[in-house]
Structure formats: C-alpha cells, structure tokens
Amino acid sequence: MKTRYLFPNRYKMLGWILLVPSLVAGILMILSDQDLFNLEATVFALYDSGIFEPDKAFMLTRNNIADELVAITAIVGGLLAAFSREKDEDEYISQIRLESLLWATYINYGFLLFSVVFIYGTAFFQVLLLNILTLLLIFLIRFNFILYRTKSASYA
Structure with a gap:
C-alpha cells in the first residue's frame, strides 16, 4: 500500500532520538523553579506580551530561547516518530x-x-x-x- 503523506522509515529513529531527551528536558524545565539552560538571544517577535500594545509588535527582543528550542525539538521529534512509515506498512x-x-x-x-x-x-x-x-x-x-x-x- 502506498502511503503518500508519511515520512520514510529511516526518520522514525531520529524522531525518537529527538523526542525523548526533549521531553525529559521539558519536564525538568517545568518542575524547576529556575532556568536550567540560559540561552539568551536577540530574537524577532511578532508580538511580545501585553494586551493590544502596538509598540510591542514586530520588534527585536532579548529572550531565553531554551524553552522554544526544547518545544521545537519535541514537536519535530514527535512528528517524525509518529508519522514515519513502518518497515512493513x-x-x-x-x-x-x-x-x-x-x-x-x-x-x-x-x-x-x-x-x-x-x-x-x-x-x-x-x-x-x-x-x-x-x-x-x-x-x-x-x-x-x-x-x-x-x-x-x-x-x-
């Protein structure tokens, strides 16, 4: 059976390798009261907190990007692990x-x-x-x- 929208099987292991450590790091970040990783960077923000403040839109801001990196890694890993073909699909x-x-x-x-x-x-x-x-x-x-x-x- 031809599955058109699944990733090739070789990406399944990569997905698990990305997903499991990022889940562990994410859980540790949630349970910790302080930043586990401090990765300060200047990033472009479509919108940066506040309610209806136009001066907070489309700007550069300083941010700890550790939580964003963990979330991106978990999402990409989860998608690859979940939606890669099995060997015998x-x-x-x-x-x-x-x-x-x-x-x-x-x-x-x-x-x-x-x-x-x-x-x-x-x-x-x-x-x-x-x-x-x-x-x-x-x-x-x-x-x-x-x-x-x-x-x-x-x-x-």
Whole structure:
C-alpha cells in the first residue's frame, strides 16, 4: 500500500532520538523553579506580551530561547516518530494508525474540555502549553502499544 503523506522509515529513529531527551528536558524545565539552560538571544517577535500594545509588535527582543528550542525539538521529534512509515506498512497498520489518531484526538480534546471547565488562571495556560504535545504522545503510546500487542500475538 502506498502511503503518500508519511515520512520514510529511516526518520522514525531520529524522531525518537529527538523526542525523548526533549521531553525529559521539558519536564525538568517545568518542575524547576529556575532556568536550567540560559540561552539568551536577540530574537524577532511578532508580538511580545501585553494586551493590544502596538509598540510591542514586530520588534527585536532579548529572550531565553531554551524553552522554544526544547518545544521545537519535541514537536519535530514527535512528528517524525509518529508519522514515519513502518518497515512493513500495510492496510492493517494504516487502520491502526487511523484508529490511534482518532483515539488521541478524542482523549486530547476531552482533556482540554475538562481543563476549560475545572482549571483557571496561569495553571490553565500551563495546561495549554502541555496540550501542544498531548495529541502526539497519546497517538504514539496507543499506536505502538497496539503494534506491540499485535506482533506479540502473532509470535505466540
């Protein structure tokens, strides 16, 4: 079966190599009260905090870019790990992929609805930040679990 929109299989390992350390670094950054990495840089900002302040738009600003780098690495790694072909990509794996994506979407938005109703203030902003990766993570967990279970059953 020809899958047009998946990355080649060789990118799967690269995705895991990028995803796992960036998740560990991200968790450490969230749990730490101080900056773990201080990577100050001057960056271009489309908009820099404040509400409706035109002087804060389209400007250069100093920022610790460690959290942006960790997020970019986690997103790229998650996309490569999740959407690279399997070695033997067939209709059954495509079906598992589709069902896993559907499950991940339902769980992700269920979590988001729960958060909208029960979480407020800056904690809600943190939930939204975590929500960036939950769809990919839920998909990866379910897809790989079903593949593992299927392969284990076929060897038994």
